[in-house]
C-alpha cells in the first residue's frame with residue numbers, strides 16, 4: 548500500500564510538471580495569485596491527499612468486508628451446531644444406565660428386593676419409583692421390558708383409605724388403570740409384560756426408578 552501511495556505521488560507531480568504551460572491559465576482566484584509552481588504544488592498535494600483518502604477508504608472497506616464474511620461464517624457454524632443438538636428431538640439426556648422414555652429417564656434395577664427397599668434405592672439415586680399416568684405410558688414402559696421379570700412401581704395400598712395411592716400422594720384413577728389381584732394389607736404394585744398386579748410388599752422384585760431428563764449439553768458454547 549505504501550508503495551502505491553509513493554508511486555501515485557511521483558506520478559502526479561510528474562504530471563503536474565508536464566502540464567506547466569496550462570497551469571498559469573487557471574483562474575487566479577483558485578490559487579489566490581501566487582506563481583504557477585505554488586499552484587502546481589497545491590494541486591499535487593490535493594491529489595496526494597485525495598489518493599491517500601481513496602487508499603484508506605479502500606483498505607477500510609476491505610477490512611470491513613472480511614469481518615462481515617467471518618461473522619457470517621461463524622454464525623453459520625453456530626446455526627449448524629444448534630441444529631445438531633437442539634434441532635433434534637433427543638435434546639434431553641439421561642445419565643448412563645438410564646433410558647429416555649418420552650419425558651422421563653428410567654432405570655431398570657438388576658437386583659431384586661422388597662418394595663420398601665426399592666423406594667429407598669430410587670431415592671438414593673435422586674429419583675422416585677415409577678409413576679404411570681395412563682394406559683399409553685403403561686404400554687410404552689412395557690415395550691422396554693424384554694423379559695419375564697416383575698418390577699415394583701410407586702404405587703401401594705393406603706390401608707386407612709383402602710385405596711391405591713401413588714407415592715406422590717395422588718390416588719390411582721381406577722378408570723384409567725386396572726390393578727389385577729387382591730387389595731389387602733401390605734399390598735404393593737408391580738408392572739410386568741402383562742399388566743399391573745398387586746403383591747405382598749415384602750416380596751423380592753426388581754424395580755423401575757424415574758427421574759427428569761436434563762437438557763443435552765451444547766458442546767459448542769465457545770463457538771463465538
Ligand SMILES: *[C@@H]1O[C@H](CO)[C@@H](O)[C@H](O)[C@H]1NC(C)=O
Pocket residue numbers: 626627630634
Ligand atoms: C437448521 O434449522 C433451521 C430452522 O430450525 C432450518 O431452517 C435449517 O434448514 C436447518 N439447517 C440444517 C443444516 O439442518
Ligand SMILES: *[C@@H]1O[C@H](CO)[C@@H](O)[C@H](O)[C@H]1NC(C)=O
Pocket residue numbers: 663664667
Ligand atoms: C422401609 O424402610 C425404612 C428404612 O429404609 C424403614 O425405616 C421403614 O420402617 C420401612 N418400612 C416398611 C413398611 O418396611
Ligand SMILES: *[C@@H]1O[C@H](CO)[C@@H](O)[C@H](O)[C@H]1NC(C)=O
Pocket residue numbers: 678679680681713715716717
Ligand atoms: C402423581 O402421579 C400420578 C401418576 O403419574 C399422576 O396421575 C398424578 O397427577 C400425580 N400427582 C401429582 C400431585 O403430581
Ligand SMILES: *[C@@H]1O[C@H](CO)[C@@H](O)[C@H](O)[C@H]1NC(C)=O
Pocket residue numbers: 662663703704713714715733734748
Ligand atoms: C406405602 O407408601 C407410603 C409412601 O407413599 C409409605 O409411607 C407406606 O409405608 C407404604 N406402605 C407399605 C405397606 O409399604
Ligand SMILES: *[C@@H]1O[C@H](CO)[C@@H](O)[C@H](O)[C@H]1NC(C)=O
Pocket residue numbers: 681720721722723
Ligand atoms: C380418569 O381416567 C379417565 C380415562 O383416562 C379420564 O377420562 C378421567 O378424566 C380421569 N379422572 C381423573 C380424576 O383424572
